[in-house]
Amino acid sequence: MARAVSYLGFQHIITNDIKKISEADRIIFPGVGAAGSAMDSLKHLGLDSAIKDFCATGKPVLGICLGTQIIMSHSEENYTRCLGIIDGHVRAFPDDIKSKDETRLKIPHMGWNSIKIKKRHPVLSGIREHDEFYFVHGFYPDPVNSLNVLGSTNYGISFASIIGTRNIIATQFHPEKSGRPGLSLLKNFCTWEPC
Amino acid sequence: MLSKRIIPCLDVREGKTTKGIKFKDNSDIGDPVEMARFYYEAGADEIVFYDITASHEKRNIMIDMVKRVAENIFIPFSVGGGIRSVEDMRTVLLAGAEKVSINSAAVENPGLISKGAEAFGNQCIVLGMDVKHVGKSSQIPSGYEIVINGGRKYMGIDALQWAIEAQNLGAGEICLNSIDADGTKQGYELNLTRLISKNVNIPVIASGGAGEPLHLADVLTTGYADAALIASMVHYGTYTIPDLKVYLDSQGIKVRKNW
16 A cells, blocks of 8 residues: 555555554555454554544545445444444355356455446546456445445445545555556545545 | 456566566567566556575565565565465565465465464465376375475375365465466366366466467356466467457456456
């Protein structure tokens, strides 16, 4: 992620320091791993409230992958209570998930898949209908309010692959691993001024 | 739905590719970072680097290469060859690789799969398998045996049982190489690929034997592979990745067409 942001020419720091987070102009909240241990370490470092406080300032926040799931209220993974910044659950893909032609689908959902844009957003400008993004996940966000779903993706079921509200946007895929469309999304985020 | 992935594989020795990309006008690229950039821009969905550096002391050259690749391409890439411990994995992943691939080290020490998966997540751990057809027996019920050291050493392990065990230990993906098909350009080993892919719930990358676009179409449909590894057919300029994708798309196979 840091390499992609550098490549785009934006200054950044990687930090778990609460003070530095509060002073940032915008934050990217990526993550890999499991929800349970991620929430434990966020709480341990006091980052749970640091991130919530930052979100409340109105400055831009980008969640990625596990970061996106942590923004929700609750995750089925390790039955974890999450930050609750966007109301909704994080659910596991069903084990017996099948494609339209009845082929059994593998879990995790790993590889390139497309996005159906549900709601226009400055961070999604320039993203075209058939652009694909790189995914690696076994759980997906399911916001209570459908207005929080900015984009959806189909993998046996349709799920929210881009969610957002006010100054927060979050993707289930990895823009930093998604070639040109991913880089343009990151670039849009780095210059986005939410009103 | 997911696209089928087309993955060029680059063999690297002491930071240099063993084969450069040859173009029709006889110019070539030999630097792995430039090659990776070339394939990234040509629409590769992922890139595999296979380190064949013999000496352990020169491994840092590879790590430097991984860092430079990570600064220049923004698709997933994996690194295999010579990774024997969780520390080796950590070094490669911190340098910017998305995944590490382990092969003989995992056969000799299956715990390496679970330790790696625990430390970095299953999605980071690719199990490389070199397999030979030996015929069915009580020891090898599937008829396919695991070999190591480039196919020289038979391990007495059934390929299908090993694939399932590795999945249970936490491998996130399998890169399945048929030693019989490798280098023949006569097509992937479809029976083997189908056997493994239909019996595991993790993605399978087919490797060995690609010579023509039809071979990719076959392995991605009747072979049930999730991805196809290619090398000489693109390195020598016989085909380009966009050519392959246009062809696969025309055969009704979903591939990533915008990049």
